Amino acid sequence: MCSESIDFLVPESESNGTYVDATFGRGGHARKLLSVLGPNGRVIAIDKDIEAVTEARRLGVEDHRLVACHGSFSDIHDHLKTVGAEHVDGILMDLGMSSPQIDDSDRGFSFSKDGPLDMRMDQTGSMTAADWLNDASVEDISEVINRYGEERYSKRIAHSIVNERPLRRTADLVAAVAKGQARSSRGKHDATRTFQAVRIKINNELVDLEKGLIDGFNALKISGRIVVIAFHSLEDRIVKRFFRTLTHKPAIPRRIPIRYEKSKISAGVVSKALRPTREECERNPRARSAVLRAVERLL
Numbered sequence: 001m002c003s004e005s006i007d008f009l010v011p012e013s014e015s016n017g018t019y020v021d022a023t024f025g026r027g028g029h030a031r032k033l034l035s036v037l038g039p040n041g042r043v044i045a046i047d048k049d050i051e052a053v054t055e056a057r058r059l060g061v062e063d064h065r066l067v068a069c070h071g072s073f074s075d076i077h078d079h080l081k082t083v084g085a086e087h088v089d090g091i092l093m094d095l096g097m098s099s100p101q102i103d104d105s106d107r108g109f110s111f112s113k114d115g116p117l118d119m120r121m122d123q124t125g126s127m128t129a130a131d132w133l134n135d136a137s138v139e140d141i142s143e144v145i146n147r148y149g150e151e152r153y154s155k156r157i158a159h160s161i162v163n164e165r166p167l168r169r170t171a172d173l174v175a176a177v178a179k180g181q182a183r184s185s186r187g188k189h190d191a192t193r194t195f196q197a198v199r200i201k202i203n204n205e206l207v208d209l210e211k212g213l214i215d216g217f218n219a220l221k222i223s224g225r226i227v228v229i230a231f232h233s234l235e236d237r238i239v240k241r242f243f244r245t246l247t248h249k250p251a252i253p254r255r256i257p258i259r260y261e262k263s264k265i266s267a268g269v270v271s272k273a274l275r276p277t278r279e280e281c282e283r284n285p286r287a288r289s290a291v292l293r294a295v296e297r298l299l
């Protein structure tokens, strides 16, 4: 959905506006964005991942319309201040992990390849997945696996993790999940949900998303747009609910006096949940669960 996201983000051709690619990754979207901007257009590229930011800096040397920032999009106000921008014309968030993060076993995101149990998107972050799993209480681990992984065997898996400590490698976590699930799921193991949960916890993903959406929307100019691509239901629920509060009139009890502006809709829908076509999923199986939503600021 790369083309669709850029079409929604930049409705007029040759725009000389300022845009934020809040999740640069390897710059697929940023390159496409640069290709539709005019000579005075500007792209502020943000990523938590140092390797992604190194690539963004390299692109910024080739194309001076792009400037790179390291850190979370939840700190968008600080990033904008640093580069001397206040309000922007559009923000793109393509959430989740990049292909290089998943494919590099040293990053510890993949349960199908053994590697250090790291899972930090920001390599300068202090807590790895191993640090947390080897220290947290069984209750905290169970709560995270249940809430962020929606895993029905969260308690058994949490007990198994605590019994198997210390965990150092992704293979140790896979083995602990398998032991935890074994008694309940007739020998079928699946570490997907536990890996997702631990990754969300280590990277503070949902908290960052909530703050990034609010602060990002406040940084938009009137008529500015925000486009978000989510990859699982927990992310998409947050985006959907936030966009709903912007695009619907607030429910105000009758006879409660409020200021006129507070009773108005603050954004219009640009795109409701848009999913990739079958061809795109065949070309890129990782796109299967993607959901794109976009709104435009009205007030």
Ligand SMILES: C[S@@+](CC[C@H](N)C(=O)[O-])C[C@H]1O[C@@H](n2cnc3c(N)ncnc32)[C@H](O)[C@@H]1O
Pocket: 022, 023, 024, 025, 026, 027, 028, 029, 030, 046, 047, 048, 049, 052, 071, 072, 073, 074, 094, 095, 096, 097, 098, 099, 121, 208, 209
């Ligand atoms: C799906 S990839 C983006 C791919 C990119 N659109 C491209 O075309 O190459 C997601 C990227 O977002 C980054 N990321 C995730 N959460 C972030 C956050 N809160 N702040 C900044 N970057 C984040 C990840 O490090 C990863 O590089």
